Amino acid sequence: MQKLTIAHRQFESRLFLGTGKFGSPEIMEQAILASSTEMVTVAMKRVDTATIEDQLLSHLQLPHLNLLPNTSGVRTAKEAVFAAKLAREAMETNWLKLEIHPDPRYLMPDPIETLKATEELVKLGFIVLPYIHADPVLCKRLEDVGTAAVMPLAAPIGSNKGLKTLDFLEIIIEQSKVPVIVDAGIGSPSDAAKAMELGADAVLVNTAIAVAGNPVEMALAFRLAVEAGRKAFESQLAAISDQALSSSPFTQFLNYEL
Amino acid sequence: MSFNEIFDQYDWEEAKASIIAKTPRDVENALLAEKRTPEHFKALISPAAQSYLEYMARLSHSLTRKRFGNTIQLFAPLYLSNECNNICTYCGFSFDNKIKRKTLSASEILLEINELKNHGFQHILLVTGEAGHTVNIDYFLKAVELIRPHFANISLEVQPLEHDEYHLLHQCGIHSVLVYQETYNKQQYNTWHTKGKKANFNYRLQTPDRIGKAGMHKIGLGVLLGLDDWRTDSFFCALHLHYLQKTYWQTRYSVSLPRIRPAEGLVQTGNSITDAELVQLICAYRLFKEDLDISMSTRETETFRNNIIKLGTTTISAGSKTNPGGYIVDPQSLEQFEISDERSPEQMAALISSLGYTPVWKDWDKHLQS
Numbered sequence A: 001m002q003k004l005t006i007a008h009r010q011f012e013s014r015l016f017l018g019t020g021k022f023g024s025p026e027i028m029e030q031a032i033l034a035s036s037t038e039m040v041t042v043a044m045k046r047v048d049t050a051t052i053e054d055q056l057l058s059h060l061q062l063p064h065l066n067l068l069p070n071t072s073g074v075r076t077a078k079e080a081v082f083a084a085k086l087a088r089e090a091m092e093t094n095w096l097k098l099e100i101h102p103d104p105r106y107l108m109p110d111p112i113e114t115l116k117a118t119e120e121l122v123k124l125g126f127i128v129l130p131y132i133h134a135d136p137v138l139c140k141r142l143e144d145v146g147t148a149a150v151m152p153l154a155a156p157i158g159s160n161k162g163l164k165t166l167d168f169l170e171i172i173i174e175q176s177k178v179p180v181i182v183d184a185g186i187g188s189p190s191d192a193a194k195a196m197e198l199g200a201d202a203v204l205v206n207t208a209i210a211v212a213g214n215p216v217e218m219a220l221a222f223r224l225a226v227e228a229g230r231k232a233f234e235s236q237l238a239a240i241s242d243q244a245l246s247s248s249p250f251t252q253f254l255n256y257e258l
Numbered sequence B: 001m002s003f004n005e006i007f008d009q010y011d012w013e014e015a016k017a018s019i020i021a022k023t024p025r026d027v028e029n030a031l032l033a034e035k036r037t038p039e040h041f042k043a044l045i046s047p048a049a050q051s052y053l054e055y056m057a058r059l060s061h062s063l064t065r066k067r068f069g070n071t072i073q074l075f076a077p078l079y080l081s082n083e084c085n086n087i088c089t090y091c092g093f094s095f096d097n098k099i100k101r102k103t104l105s106a107s108e109i110l111l112e113i114n115e116l117k118n119h120g121f122q123h124i125l126l127v128t129g130e131a132g133h134t135v136n137i138d139y140f141l142k143a144v145e146l147i148r149p150h151f152a153n154i155s156l157e158v159q160p161l162e163h164d165e166y167h168l169l170h171q172c173g174i175h176s177v178l179v180y181q182e183t184y185n186k187q188q189y190n191t192w193h194t195k196g197k198k199a200n201f202n203y204r205l206q207t208p209d210r211i212g213k214a215g216m217h218k219i220g221l222g223v224l225l226g227l228d229d230w231r232t233d234s235f236f237c238a239l240h241l242h243y244l245q246k247t248y249w250q251t252r253y254s255v256s257l258p259r260i261r262p263a264e265g266l267v268q269t270g271n272s273i274t275d276a277e278l279v280q281l282i283c284a285y286r287l288f289k290e291d292l293d294i295s296m297s298t299r300e301t302e303t304f305r306n307n308i309i310k311l312g313t314t315t316i317s318a319g320s321k322t323n324p325g326g327y328i329v330d331p332q333s334l335e336q337f338e339i340s341d342e343r344s345p346e347q348m349a350a351l352i353s354s355l356g357y358t359p360v361w362k363d364w365d366k367h368l369q370s
Helices: A025-035 A077-091 A111-123 A136-144 A166-175 A189-198 A215-234 A249-254 B003-007 B012-020 B024-032 B038-045 B047-068 B106-118 B137-150 B163-171 B201-213 B230-247 B275-288 B302-308 B345-354
Strands: A004-006 A009-011 A015-018 A039-043 A066-070 A095-098 A127-132 A181-183 A202-205 B071-079 B123-127 B153-157 B174-178 B193-195 B218-222 B252-256 B293-296 B315-317 B358-360
Touching (some): A015 A025, A015 A215, A077 A111, A111 A127, A111 A136, A127 A136, A166 A189, A189 A202, A189 A215, B003 B201, B012 B038, B012 B230, B024 B038, B024 B047, B038 B047, B038 B230, B038 B275, B071 B106, B071 B153, B071 B345, B106 B137, B123 B137, B163 B174, B163 B201, B174 B252, B201 B218, B218 B293, B230 B252, B230 B275, B275 B293, B345 B358
Parallel strands (some): A015 A039, A015 A202, A039 A066, A095 A127, A181 A202, B071 B123, B071 B315, B071 B358, B153 B174, B293 B315
Antiparallel strands (some): A004 A009
């Protein structure tokens, strides 16, 4: 399986995990290990930067695991830039999952503020991975301002509805020069496998694992699904067709031989 | 445009009758709906829905877990003052109660917050009565300045204020404002609120609009369950939420479900709500608004609180004192109401963990508000 490269950093695993919603930090840690993920996102607002030993972070000190702080809670580009600087200081990384959702109900990302913030954060030296709608034009605009990847949503966060934005994800994957990480809405391993078969570079999963009956086993199921989907993509899936391809009467008159 | 104009189109008695008239078919339609409306909410709180309670509880449990995960947010109330110029017949702080009045000074506030911090609290709710001559915007701003460095998230539950004052408080670090209408029965409202600024029903009803316009991150609503018919009151509260969510779409919402508790000088109302009905109401709110924060205080008993953690609640207080100075400064002063669940924050957190949930102490950061 090809390695994934984002901003010159290589990843064996193409499954990213969220760290919210788990019943305990111990279960979260076990799920992370079972998933073999090398990248987890952490909400800045959940981390207690004032204490030396934050409970959440202490369970994320694992070999090969990269932390991707996110700006969940901010409503504007200005707030996002502020939160990003705080995250860089607290978690000692310039990687950032940029989330600007002024709508607290469906947590819909604000495309205008996200583009503005990405541009500014890239100038400030951040590796920016923005959470966005499955909007192919926005993806290109983000590329233009130096985004390290794009993270289009499959469906509303936490909805487990699967690849509702399928047609747009396909366009994004087709056109993108930066890695495409399908984020939000992936509800089952088959959704993840499907996204990978389409050529997504990675997927990010949280609710579907954290709220599963057995989060640790579900993390393993997602790992297998992501690997299966990626292998299928790399092996080049046979085309789908409704009818058999037989010799065609249209070109018969040419009377040529193969 | 404010909620008052929408509210004026409704009639209390008509609304009450239409809730009672809901049929099992209405309830089933509400349960199966993809997106639920205020009419669906009526069906879910109706007497007809009582026989669907177990199903409602299961739905509420799974929707809450999907949205909020296996987590429960913890907070502590900090009563800053029991001075009050209102006469409210159900409240221990009522002006006509001859009790010792107290407003915490700066040094007393620091002592109290130090005690709360020692228990691990990061989210704090500041509470006062209504005494505008001493406990006013200047007092609140000074209190917030003292408290802000120590907590990740500060909420306010005080008298209704003006738009500019809310704006200023938000700029200075207040994340949420809670204001309960107590009852939406305009005709009966003054039976309970006989004197003081709180006797102005319309001004209070407009308050969440003023908070919303000020850009506050969260608004909390509620009625005092047991004052009037809980079903009709809860319907109007749900309608209010529905309107606010559409209007101030960048704001989060919470609802509290306080039942009348014994307090100094309390008058009986004859409108109590049973445990089963309260569970029905929690589930109805969850089914109506998947993203609504539902808060449960220490008014409720240990057993009840242990069981509703899984049924739709997202936020609970623990180890609460409802008297100013109650944590350390002056534990003997008179409380607003008697608390029922006296477990410590540590015991509560352990209980939450034992149920398979993570107790969340911090879910905001003071730096997110500039």
